[in-house]
Amino acid sequence: MPNTSARPKHGRRARRRRRVDPARDQLVSSSLESAQQCLLNQDYGTAFVHYLLVLNLAPVFKDFAQDSFRFTLFKWAEELDSVGRIQELFDCYEQALEIFPADEVILNSMGEHLFRMGFRDEAAGHFHKALKLKPDFPEARENFYRVANWLVERWHFLMLNDHGRNRKYQQAIQKAVQNGCKTVLDIGTGTGILGMCAKKAGAAEVYACELSKTMYELACEVVAANGMEGSIKILHKKSLDMEVPTDIPNRVSLVVTETVDAGLFGEGIIESLIHAWHHLLLPPKRGQGEFGEDSATGRVIPAGAAVFCMAVECLEIRRHHRLCAADVGGLSMAAAGELRSPVSCSPEQDDSTEPYTTERLSRLPGGYRALTEPFTALTIDFNNVQELEGLSSREVREMRLPVTQEGELDALAVWFQLHLDEENSLSTGPQEDTCWEQAIYPVHSAMSFVLKPLDELIVEVSCRDAYLRLSCVAVLRDGHKIYLDKRMDFPNSFKPIPNPNPEVELCSALACLQTSQSESEDFCMLECSEMALLNNQDYHQSFCTALTKLISELKVKNPNRNTVGMASFAADSSLLYVLDVSEGFSLLSLIAARQGQVKAYSSVEKSKQQNVLRRLARSNDISEQHLEFWLNHTEDEQGMLQRPSREKLWSAIILDCVETCGLVRQKLMEKASLARFLLEEGGRIFPEKIVVYGMLVESDTLLLESAVQGREPTLGFNIAPFINQFTVPVHVFLDFSTLECRHLSDALELFVLDLMDVNKNYIEREVKVQATCGGRVTAVPFWYQIQLDPDVSFSTLSRNSHWKQAAAVLQDPLQVQAGDWIRLAVKLHKSTISISAHLDNAPVQMD
8 A cells, every 4th residue: 555644745946836725725635634544444435536636626746646546546446346336437537537647557457447348449548558658567568468369350460461362352442443433432441451442543532431449540540651541531430320421421332341251241241231232332233244334333342252161070179069078087977968069050049159150170180071062052142232131031041962971070161252343252261371261160969970971961051130050950861861959860870979887877867857957958058168178088187186186195184084974074174175266167176076075166157057067966976065156155256265164274276277268367376376375284276387388480370360471561551560559479379289380499398387386486587499490480389288286287288178379479580590599588477478589699579
C-alpha cells in the first residue's frame, strides 16, 4: 500500500499566485485526510470519491496523490467486479482517466478489465496507448501481444503474403473497373487493400466499411499513408447497417469482398450480399454472357463459388471430437454417456454448437486418408439475388459418395473454389499452396464405423441459417441402408469398443439401469481440447501412477489411514484430501478418489459435467462421499486455493500449468506459491516441475504467419509497417511435428519452473546451443516436459498430447553455420516466456 501519511512537496517558486479560497482549501484538506483514513480502513469506494474531489478541486496534488489514487482505484475496481457492478467499474476508470489521461498503469488496468469482459477492440486501444506512453512497460506489452492474436488474426498476414491470391483479386477488380464499374464498395475492408486496388484501377468513387474498430483504424492509417485519404471513404460500420444516401450518396456498380471463411458462408457473405443487392448495388446485368461495359448495372467480386467435399479418416480429428477409449487412467468409461465436441450439424443444434471447425489437412499430425473422391456439394452465384435469397429455403439434398478406400469414417472435409470473374479463381483445397484452411464436419458416432470399397456414403447437404451444413446420414452396403445414428442397425463392421473387465461392465450397466435419466440427459458436450485431453492416455496414466505412489507414501507415514471401512472414513484423521483445480473437464479427482481413503475435490463447474463424474464414480465403485465439487463450497474462483477445512491441509493439489495453445498459464507461479502453504507435511503439488525444451529452426512458414514479409510493397501499396504493429513475438497453436522447417540444432533445455521449491526458481537464464547445420534461425519452437515427481513425467510434444506447441519468432533471421555457438537469453515474466538470440555479439531480439 502506498504511504498515505506523506505530504506533497512544494517547489521554490510558483509561476502564478493562486487566488486564496479558504473554504475550498478547507474542503480539499479535509477530503484528503478522509481519503487517507478510508484507505487505511480499506473503505476503497469512499476513499475513491474523496480522491476524485481533491484532484478535481486541486490538480496541484496530482503528483503527490497519484500512487495512492491508483491503489484506491484498483482495489475499488476489484470490489465492483466481484459483485458484478461492471458499469460503475468502467465509470470509475473513465473518471480516473479524465484526471490522469496519460497514466499508462491506469490505461493498462482498464484494458485488462475490458479484455476480460470481451471488449477486445477497446482493450487493444488502451494497451496500445499505454505502450506509446511507455514502450518498455512489460505488462502492457504482454497484454497487447495477447489481445493482438484476437484482433488481427494470423490469417491477415498469410493473406497479405499470398501473392497469387492478391494478384488475382487485383486483376479481377482492374478488369471490372475498366469495363465500366466506376463506383465501388469494399465490404469488410480489413487493411483496405481491395479498395485501394479499385482506386488504383481508376474507380471514380470508392467506399469501404469495416466492423472491427482495430481494423477500421488500421485501414484509415494505411489509406492515408498511400495518399488515398481523400479518395476512399471508410466507414466504421457493418454493411447491413449502411443506407443510401446516409452513408454513400448513390448505389455502386461494384461490390468487392472476401467475407468468407473456410466453410464459405460463415462470415455472413450471403446476408451481406442480399442486403447489398437490395440497398447498395445497382441492379444486375440482364441476361446471360460476359459482363459488358455498362456502368448502370451492378456486380459482385467474387462472382460465385463451388463447394467440394470428401469423407476422410483421421485420428487427429477423431480424438478431438469423440471418446476413443474404453478405459482412462484405470477408470471404465462405459457409464459416461454420450460425450462429444460442440461441432455438430445435428437438428438439435443450439447457440453452443458450431456446424464445423477448421483445420489445415496437410498439417494434421498423422495425416489423413481420403475415403471418397471429392464431389461438388453446392454451387452459388453471388450475382443472382434470387439464388442468394433462396439458399436457406433449398430442400435438403441427398448425395451418394462411392467409397474408394477402406477406413474409419471420421469427418467430411470441405473446401471451395472462389470464382472472382470469368478468368480468375482461387481454390482452398487441401493440396493447394494457399493461406486457407479447410472446413471439417466431424462424425459423432459413439462407436467406430469402417467404410469399405463398394459402399456408398449418404450425405445430406443444406444451408439452414445461411450456414453450409453437411451430415453423414447412412451407408449403403449390399443393398441395405445402415443409419449412422442407430446402433442396432450396424453390422459386424461396426466395431464397439471392448470392455476388458466384464465385472466392471456389469456394474456400469446396473448403475445405468438404476437411473431414470433419458438419453438426452446422458449427453454431455465437451470442448474439442477437453475431448483430446480425455483421449490422452499417457497423461492420465502418469497421474494415476504418481497419485498412487504419493498416497501410498502418506499412508505409510500415518498407519491410521490404512484402516478400511466407513467408520474410518468418518474419522477426519484417516482422510487424505486431494484438490484438482484443472481448467474445464477433468477425471483426475476420480483417479485420486479411486485410491481409497481419499476425499477428492473436483473444480468441474458445469452441472452436466458433474453428472458425468457422478455416473463414473458409481460405475467404478467410488463412494459419493469420496467426491466433492470444490466450486460448490467456495463463493468464487478467486478463493479456490484455500484449506479443505479449518483443521485440515491438502495431501495433493493438482494445478493446470499449460494452456492448450502452448503457453504457460497466467499466474501459475503465484498459484503455486499459495498452494505450497496449503499442503500437509509430505504433500505435493502436481506437477512438481516444468522443464521447457526448445530447438533452433529455419521456417519460412512461421515468418509468413507472423508478419508481412519482404521489403517490396504489397501490390504496390505500403501496408506492412502498419499491420506489422500487430506482430507478436510468440506463435501459438503450433503443430511442431508437421511444421515445414529445417532443424538447425538438437533439442535443449531452456528453462525450469519448480513449483515445489521456490528457492530453485529464477526469472532469466542464458544457455548455449551449437548449430548442427547451416541456415537462417527464424524461430525457437518450445514445449514442456511436465514432471509429476522425480520418476514420472510426460511431454506436451508427444503424439497423443492434447497440447499444441509455441514458437518464439525472430523478426530478423540469424544466419548460422554448422558448429556455430548461439547464446539464448530466456526470460520469464508473469508466465510469459521470451527469448533473445546472440551470435558473435550481434543480438536479435524476440521479446
